[in-house]
Structures are given as structure tokens and as C-alpha cells.
Amino acid sequence: MGSRRSMQRTENGQIIDPIKEFEINGSMILAFYKGDRSKYDILLKYRQKYRNGEWSQPRTPRHIHWTVDILMKLEEDRDLTKEFLDFMLSEWENTSPLESDCQRQSIDLQEILDLTKAEIEKFQNLSQAGEYSIKFLILLAKLLMVQEKTNNREAYMFKKLLCSIRDDNELCSVISNATFGGRNY
Numbered sequence: 001m002g003s004r005r006s007m008q009r010t011e012n013g014q015i016i017d018p019i020k021e022f023e024i025n026g027s028m029i030l031a032f033y034k035g036d037r038s039k040y041d042i043l044l045k046y047r048q049k050y051r052n053g054e055w056s057q058p059r060t061p062r063h064i065h066w067t068v069d070i071l072m073k074l075e076e077d078r079d080l081t082k083e084f085l086d087f088m089l090s091e092w093e094n095t096s097p098l099e100s101d102c103q104r105q106s107i108d109l110q111e112i113l114d115l116t117k118a119e120i121e122k123f124q125n126l127s128q129a130g131e132y133s134i135k136f137l138i139l140l141a142k143l144l145m146v147q148e149k150t151n152n153r154e155a156y157m158f159k160k161l162l163c164s165i166r167d168d169n170e171l172c173s174v175i176s177n178a179t180f181g182g183r184n185y
Helices: 063-076 078-093 101-105 109-115 117-128 134-151 157-166 171-178
Strands: 020-024 028-034 042-048
Touching: 020 109, 020 134, 028 134, 042 134, 063 078, 063 117, 063 134, 063 157, 063 171, 078 117, 078 134, 078 157, 109 117, 109 134, 117 134, 134 157, 157 171
Parallel strands: none
Antiparallel strands: 020 028, 028 042
């Protein structure tokens, strides 16, 4: 049976403990590690509990994963999903890059959930469509925003993706934005 613990291995097989690990709804574990793209980069990983009770291998979330789930939610409830995307865009504007190791160490996933409690309740029905719960999407999106802005202060790709989905761009355009023009990050 798969362990619940998230882990990251180095190229030589050494196991690295996450900086933070957080269980969501008993079915997802989101963790982040020290990344290597910039001085204060974070590397995200998640594990998902399968229906048989076992846990998946640690996965690196990609923008395309988030996008496919949002597109499924759009099909279920277009208006509410667009409101959710507007909320995510406001979160983008209020997200700052990490500027110290202390800031990276002090990221508090429960605090993010506490600060977004009203939004979690407002958008909870969207959890019924797609694969991911609203709690998971909010935490994942917030960490992707922090990661992107930390690695490049002029970053805009996640914001561009949110706008592309919200503005009903053609599917090919949305997918291109989610995969950064074909590069799968």
C-alpha cells in the first residue's frame, strides 16, 4: 500500500523532505520543496488518494492539469467558474514573490485556506465537476503564482492563462497558454 508521505528524490536517489506538506480533504497531499530555478524557488508535488485507498506517486502539477479541471468546471457551471477565475485573477494581483528563505519556510497553507474561507464556501459546488476540489485548486493556484513570481518578477503566464480561460478563448489558444506554447512546464 502506498505511503501518504510525499517525497522528492535527487538525481542520486537521496530522499528530500518537503518544506511543507498539507493534506486536503483526506484525498490529496500537497507539498513543496526547495527548487532550483531561482534562489527562493519552490518545487510543488502532490499525491492523490485512489479509490482503492492507495496513494499515487508524487506528481509535479502542471498548468495543463489545472486548466483541464477548470474547463470541466466551466462546462458544469459557466457563471460560477468565471467568478472563480475572477477571484484567482485578484489573487494573482495580490501575490508577491518570495524574497528570503524565511519567507519560503513560513508559507502557511492553512492560513491561505483561512483567508479564502468565504471563497471556498462560495465556490464549493464547483468541486462536484472535474477532478480537484476548490480547496486544492486554490492552494495549488496560489503556490503556482508564488512560484512563477519568485522565479521571474515580470512573470505573466499564469495570469495570461486565467484570462484566456475566462475570456472564452479558443481551445487551442487555451491549451497553448497552459503549455507555454507547447513547452510542458
